[in-house]
Amino acid sequence: MRVDLLTREFPPHVYGGAGVHVAELSAVLAQHIDVRVRCFDGPRPDRPGVTGYDVPADLADANPALRTLGVDLRMAADVAGADLVHSHTWYANLAGHLGGLLHDVPHVLSAHSLEPLRPWKAEQLGGGYALSSWAERTAYEGAARVIAVSAGMRADILRSYPQIDPEKVVVVHNGIDTDAWARPAEEAIAQVAAAHGIDPDRPAVIFVGRITRQKGLGYLLAAAESLPADVQLILCAGAPDTAELAAEVTERVNRLQQQRTGVVWISEMLPREQVMALLAMATVFVCPSIYEPLGIVNLEAMAVGTAVVASATGGIPEVVQHGTTGLLVPLEQLTDGTGTPLHPERFIADLAAALTELTGDPDRAAAMGAAGRQRAAEQFSWAAIAERTLEVYRDALGA
Numbered sequence: 001m002r003v004d005l006l007t008r009e010f011p012p013h014v015y016g017g018a019g020v021h022v023a024e025l026s027a028v029l030a031q032h033i034d035v036r037v038r039c040f041d042g043p044r045p046d047r048p049g050v051t052g053y054d055v056p057a058d059l060a061d062a063n064p065a066l067r068t069l070g071v072d073l074r075m076a077a078d079v080a081g082a083d084l085v086h087s088h089t090w091y092a093n094l095a096g097h098l099g100g101l102l103h104d105v106p107h108v109l110s111a112h113s114l115e116p117l118r119p120w121k122a123e124q125l126g127g128g129y130a131l132s133s134w135a136e137r138t139a140y141e142g143a144a145r146v147i148a149v150s151a152g153m154r155a156d157i158l159r160s161y162p163q164i165d166p167e168k169v170v171v172v173h174n175g176i177d178t179d180a181w182a183r184p185a186e187e188a189i190a191q192v193a194a195a196h197g198i199d200p201d202r203p204a205v206i207f208v209g210r211i212t213r214q215k216g217l218g219y220l221l222a223a224a225e226s227l228p229a230d231v232q233l234i235l236c237a238g239a240p241d242t243a244e245l246a247a248e249v250t251e252r253v254n255r256l257q258q259q260r261t262g263v264v265w266i267s268e269m270l271p272r273e274q275v276m277a278l279l280a281m282a283t284v285f286v287c288p289s290i291y292e293p294l295g296i297v298n299l300e301a302m303a304v305g306t307a308v309v310a311s312a313t314g315g316i317p318e319v320v321q322h323g324t325t326g327l328l329v330p331l332e333q334l335t336d337g338t339g340t341p342l343h344p345e346r347f348i349a350d351l352a353a354a355l356t357e358l359t360g361d362p363d364r365a366a367a368m369g370a371a372g373r374q375r376a377a378e379q380f381s382w383a384a385i386a387e388r389t390l391e392v393y394r395d396a397l398g399a
Contacts, residue, residue: 002034003393004082006075006099008068008091010039010050015239015269016210017296018089018112021149021174028386033393036082038075040068040091051078065128069094069135076102084108084393090115090132093139106144106396110172111153113214116160117291119337120213124241140164144396147172147389150315153293172389173318174296175382178373181303183280184273192277196234196264203359204232204262206282206306208275208297209289211240211249216288216311219344221252223288223352225259231359232262234278238269279304283365284358288351290331290339292316299380302326302372307365309354311347313339319380325372327354 005026009019022037029035030049037050044050059070068091075095079085079102086108087096093109100107115121115133122129140146140161146169148154154169183189193200205227209215217237224233235253240246257263270278279285285301287310294315298308302319308326310316313333322328329350332342341347358365 001084001393001397002036002082003029004036004038004079004085004099005029006038006079006085006087006092006095008040008089010037010041010044010052011047013039013041017174017294018110020296021110021112022088024175024177024382025386025389028382029389032386032390038078038092038095040071063126063128063131065125065131065135069131071095072098072135075099079103079105084397086110086393087139088112090136090139094135097139097142100142100144106399107139107142108145108147108392108396109139109143110147110149111140111157111293112149113291113293114153114156114160116337117156117339118214121241123244137161143168144399145170145392147392149174149294150318152313152315152318156293156314170392172385172392173315173380174294174299175380175385176296176299176303176376177382178303178377180272181276181300181376183305184277188273189277189281192274193281196266196278198232198234198264198278198281199262200281202230202232202262203228203283203362204234204281205284205286205309205355205359206234206236206278207286207288208236208279208301209287211237211245213241213245214289214291214339216290217249218252219290219341219348219351220286220288221249221256222348223355224256224263226349226352227260227355228359229260230262231355232264234282235263235265236270236275236278237265238267275300276304279306282306283362284309284326284355286351286355287311287316288329289313289316290333290341295319299376302369303376305366305369305373307358307368308372309351309358311351321371321375325368325375327358329354 007022055067056070072095076098079099292314312328
């Protein structure tokens, strides 16, 4: 069986959980089948079996959505010979849809997020958001199978795209490589902490994520104002969606730094080894997202052995066990697609309370971190997820 994986992100250009997912999944699937990866961001001559595409020159100055569709057309032409195509995120969904039609093979797609539930992207793409939404809807409605990364995500898919046959939508969770994600040596942790001016003797809360509305960074910054004075806040936050959002976050972080010590903002993308060291030295990892189909970053924190405080939305409750591997913060939200909290002040207060609870009890936080590491290893291994994905492939080909 030959399967072509179509993706926006692939190493070394990985910006979020979807890129991590494809990199890990492709490596495990390659042990069983012929896997070809097709991705954005130019050729990968040093990576056998990986074809990278540049944006067509005549679209270089076009709307970002049009540039994406230009790459999709090239991918669709090149999947000739595949038995099945498997696309990831709206960036590559249309390539999978058109490639499947053109070459008469099944198209399977993995849903890592949904455009109808990210309306703030109109700030970033303008009219391109209408194009990305059209591309996603067309691909979902035409796909042979849709893989949801959580049961929460499956429910979102069926609500957003009611024309899809529910029998075609299956759940296969994201995974984590617990050999690659593990607690570093204490010396390495100390070196990274010192390099960023973090005090190892003070409790710390860490956030890792892009600066985008869905990650809920604004709510965290508000909650941080009421954390105990000795608690540090480490923000590994970069790649803002818009200049306006970047300016908003900059202003709020600066204000917070004037109010309290120990607020560290790291805007550059760090190597995995440094991220693991920062996660390991923190008392608590926080995920204040208002939209999160699964949240692979929670799995990464758990694999390193760090307790998690996260909003109870999307697929997060399927990963974080409340009271065992961390604490879930209740979140009532609007159902208009924005995910806006119905009671933002209550959410901020509850988030601050959960963070205060665990940073004030480091022994309990450490026990939760150990339980999280065990859960990640037992329930979210890539070997099991690859086998489940292969079952979806066989089912689509059999149909």
